[in-house]
Amino acid sequence: MLLLAAALLAVPDYHSTIAPILERRCVGCHRKGEIAPMALETYVQVRPWARAIRETVLRRKMPPWFAVAGTFANDPSLTREEIAAIEQWADGKAPEGKPVSRGRAISRAEEPPAPDWAMRAPAVRIPAKTELEYQYIILGEFGTDQWVRRVEVRPSDRRAVHHLVVYARAAGSAWLAGRPKNQFFTARPEEGATTADILGVYTPGTRATELPEGMARRVRAGSEIVLQIHYNPYGREAKDASEVRLWFSKTAPRYNVLTLQLNQPRILIPPFARDHVETVSGTMPGDALLLNFLPHLHLRGKSFEYRIVAPGGRAETLLKVSPYDFYWQLQYWLATPRLLKKGTRLQAEAHWDNSAANAANPDPSAEVTYCEPSRCEMMVGFFDVAVGADVDKESFFLRR
Numbered sequence: 001m002l003l004l005a006a007a008l009l010a011v012p013d014y015h016s017t018i019a020p021i022l023e024r025r026c027v028g029c030h031r032k033g034e035i036a037p038m039a040l041e042t043y044v045q046v047r048p049w050a051r052a053i054r055e056t057v058l059r060r061k062m063p064p065w066f067a068v069a070g071t072f073a074n075d076p077s078l079t080r081e082e083i084a085a086i087e088q089w090a091d092g093k094a095p096e097g098k099p100v101s102r103g104r105a106i107s108r109a110e111e112p113p114a115p116d117w118a119m120r121a122p123a124v125r126i127p128a129k130t131e132l133e134y135q136y137i138i139l140g141e142f143g144t145d146q147w148v149r150r151v152e153v154r155p156s157d158r159r160a161v162h163h164l165v166v167y168a169r170a171a172g173s174a175w176l177a178g179r180p181k182n183q184f185f186t187a188r189p190e191e192g193a194t195t196a197d198i199l200g201v202y203t204p205g206t207r208a209t210e211l212p213e214g215m216a217r218r219v220r221a222g223s224e225i226v227l228q229i230h231y232n233p234y235g236r237e238a239k240d241a242s243e244v245r246l247w248f249s250k251t252a253p254r255y256n257v258l259t260l261q262l263n264q265p266r267i268l269i270p271p272f273a274r275d276h277v278e279t280v281s282g283t284m285p286g287d288a289l290l291l292n293f294l295p296h297l298h299l300r301g302k303s304f305e306y307r308i309v310a311p312g313g314r315a316e317t318l319l320k321v322s323p324y325d326f327y328w329q330l331q332y333w334l335a336t337p338r339l340l341k342k343g344t345r346l347q348a349e350a351h352w353d354n355s356a357a358n359a360a361n362p363d364p365s366a367e368v369t370y371c372e373p374s375r376c377e378m379m380v381g382f383f384d385v386a387v388g389a390d391v392d393k394e395s396f397f398l399r400r
């Protein structure tokens with residue numbers, strides 16, 4: 001009885017209980033050079049944040065995660081026991097305890113070796129208030145065929161980058177043909193659209209993406225890296241020089257990975273609409289293994305759902321993100337990749353809140369259409385699929 005009472009009263013300490021939780025679930029972002037504003041790697045760093053940590057985990061604000069349906073390999077959510085331990089620790093004056101030797105945590109697994117390809121774009125000045133048009137730049141050329149297995153985008157000012165897409169433009173492509181290299185330019189509307197392969201999409205909250213064993217993205221010799229960057233003004237003048245780092249696979253993988261999208265350009269959201277809905281669907285032109293999702297909406301976005309619709313109309317939800325948060329555009333990796341047979345219909349459904357109740361809404365009285373700046377809306381459901389190593393985007397979409 002006495003022992004039981006002692007166990008109930010014992011306050012968990014940092015070294016034995018809290019540090020392993022933070023290492024597993026937090027320090028991936030909360031460490032030097034990563035996306036969070038402060039490191040949470042040592043007791044000295046963590047102690048001043050004890051109360052804030054308690055609040056954010058109790059309110060499930062941290063770690064950030066917005067999937068309310070679907071099962072995902074990269075779900076970082078804390079268990080109820082972990083949350084309770086953090087709460088007791090913070091309420092009990094956040095004791096340090098004695099250092100214990102532990103193996104290295106998963107999230108601190110060996111740092112990857114130096115990238116095989118890296119390039120920093122020249123600096124761009126972002127005005128305090130005016131939104132810049134999409135900035136494009138063509139960088140570096142591939143001398144030989146490569147398989148890209150890991151991609152990291154490192155903005156120098158993360159607050160300024162709303163999104164950044166890394167494309168591989170094939171040799172001889174008509175897209176942005178004749179544009180100068182190694183300097184930023186803006187594209188005319190008819191120039192912007194492309195079917196070029198996407199190597200990576202950086203959005204707020206995303207870190208490096210590494211493909212599973214046996215998977216990589218083929219980049220043909222002669223291809224060039226093209227960046228499309230959408231900068232966000234945030235109240236004071238800023239400067240960003242984003243860097244892209246690529247790691248290549250030394251051996252040929254079993255699968256080529258393609259980024260596809262369900263894109264709905266016909267959006268019309270009435271002024272003050274509280275719950276506007278749009279859907280878009282597409283049919284798989286061939287068999288493919290579905291790997292992950294990355295929903296993209298702008299400031300009025302409320303929720304986003306991906307589902308498979310069977311021929312009879314029955315729908316199966318694979319991911320539902322709610323609430324959609326413009327400032328946390330995460331990638332959701334299926335716990336088990338899903339084989340989509342040729343002819344499978346994938347559907348995306350997005351909801352928007354254009355009312356004044358949406359604190360992020362720049363203008364509830366506006367009738368909102370599709371356009372690139374964040375005062376308008378977009379609806380893009382990115383998803384990655386794995387196909388045979390000899391299949392590329394073009395042959396995948398050719399009727400077979």
Ligand code: HEC
Nearest residue numbers: 025026028029030035036037049052053056062063064205
């Ligand atoms: C995906 C990256 C990521 C992960 C994982 C993550 N954080 Fe954060 N965290 C951030 C970023 C970015 C911010 C600053 C922006 C914000 O507050 O939304 C932040 C802010 C915070 C804050 C300050 C909140 C405030 O109100 O000022 C606390 C406390 C915090 N995180 C704790 C944690 C804890 C504890 C975990 C793990 C259980 C965790 N975070 C996991 C990225 C992350």
